[in-house]
Amino acid sequence: MTDPIVKTVDVNCSAAHAFEVFVTRISDWWPLDGHAVSAASGKPAQSVTIEPRVGGAVYETMHDGGRADWGKVLEFEPGRRLAMTWHPGNNADAPTRVEVEFADAGGKTRVTLTHSEWEVWGAEAAAKRGNYDSGWDYVFGERYAGAIAA
């Protein structure tokens, strides 16, 4: 087994607002030009949608209006927690799992994203895991420290 990818970021608002922005305004912040199926053909996606309910679809509306499914909502607790299957650009029969937790942290909200079960894509990925740990801490810490301080 390979450890999940875990990312944490603090945002200057309530957990309820952070959740709201994450889910209903995802198209405002998601990097549509690089993090989308549409981007593989060189054109940004139009939008990303998370249907706000358990069983809801998570999908991208591509540059040409076509739909690319990314996953479906597994858990939906406003202001607290979102979990979904995740398989953009891949078949739905081998989904990975993404969980996002929103926790009060002294006037801010700590958002923790966990991407697990991605290792179905590569049984030997664990062998390389150690090489990246320090790099992640550095890149993530530097970038987020900068973004929050700015």
Place this chain on the structure above:
Amino acid sequence: MTYIDSLSALADPTRRQVFEVIAATPSPVGAVAAKLPVSRPAVSQHLKVLSDAGLVMCRAQGTRRIYAVRPEGLADLREWLDQFWTKALDSFASEINDKEADRHD
């Protein structure tokens, strides 16, 4: 882009099985075919796609060709996923923190 090739290559369920067999034990084509309900030519074709995607490598052992997982290919995928989430969450934080900063100005 390597990661798109990797994701596409592993999207096929049968090809993923072929990949898992050689990930467990580096093997020649015949040994893979013996473990799966797939013909030898089909296994060869799947291995070619996996090789083209950088996920599998092949070495000669006498007259046999042994297929094995290529760790660098998986490392590329892992690295891409990690950066993917860093960028996405960075963008999410900016959306909120920048708006909050505007409100305080």
